[in-house]
Amino acid sequence: MLSRPEALELIDAAFAAQPLVLTLGGTIREMLAVVGRKPNHLYSLDAMGQPLAIGLGLALGMEGRARGERVVVVEGDGSLLMGFSALSTVGHLRPRNLVAVVLDNGVYLATGGQPTAAASVNLVGVARACGWADARVVASEVEAVREALQWASATDGPILLRVPVGTEQPTTDFFLEDPVVLAREFGDWLQNTGAGDTKRPAAR
């Protein structure tokens, strides 16, 4: 079973220069620990239930852009269940450039490991029934995840990948950046730099 940081490292490698929406504090801190801070990463500090819909808005807003970016949403099972209605809106609108990767550890890890309802929910079946282009459960192994991410990057979406991960929680530093700065860095990268360049923008 992959740990969440291991899965995050694979996701970043597969979409190194694509807009990537990251869910909540624990996932964000672990991504920062494994790949550092990147302007193409939108850090959604505490907007539980929102990342998929935020990613949907980004994907709609970027459809038709020549560069062919994918908008990648990294969600947890608990946050996805909180914003579950977005699955139907994604299926209704079918943005071809949207990839959702659900890192499913079955618990609300940040609040003490209380179980989510995900274990009894067929997330892949729900996504398909809502009209997503495709959805897969991915074996929690490096090569399987790498292959699935590669497939998602080359396939018309919307695509959902459900990746089981362990519940280990490595010690990480708090991330206390001003959200205004986070939005500005990501927005500047999106508008001015775009795919292919993830250097940090110059300080203002």
Add this chain to the structure above:
Amino acid sequence: MSASFEQRSQAVIDGVEAIDPEFVLHLPSSTLKLVLGHFLDGPGARPDRRIFPIPREEEGISILSGLGLAGRRAVMIFQDNGIGNMLTALLTFPQPYHLPLFGIITRRGGLGEYNSMIHTISERSEALLTAADVRWFQLDARTPIEDWSATIQRGYAYAHTTHRPVFVLVNLMGG
């Protein structure tokens, strides 16, 4: 004599059209019948514009945020009994991240209301938004109908000038 439902609805349509949104998100509301009809089946249903329903207000706030980050013009149109739904999303993403977004909120409750329950939340719309430090403007019988369209347009501009969500409350029911 105050403006009719049709005149008020047309003023809202004119105001939104002046913004020239590329995306129109909407939730159900009987008082929005004419406004939504313009965008769904009327002249506002343009091939270069995406108009789509959303099931919950907080989801709309998140989609608007993503569209805003992508630099696109978008408007959400919904009813005031959904204000409570959207507050957590609003105050955990676009408000603290200083993202401009814009919505038209139809008022319910008050004189002319025909539902025995909805006033319980609708009459608190302004108080809820104010308590959340969300900027709003009001269009009702006190505002000349000639000013409605321009106020909506200026509300959208104000969201971008001040880098925050802004809403215009519109009373289409005569109040």
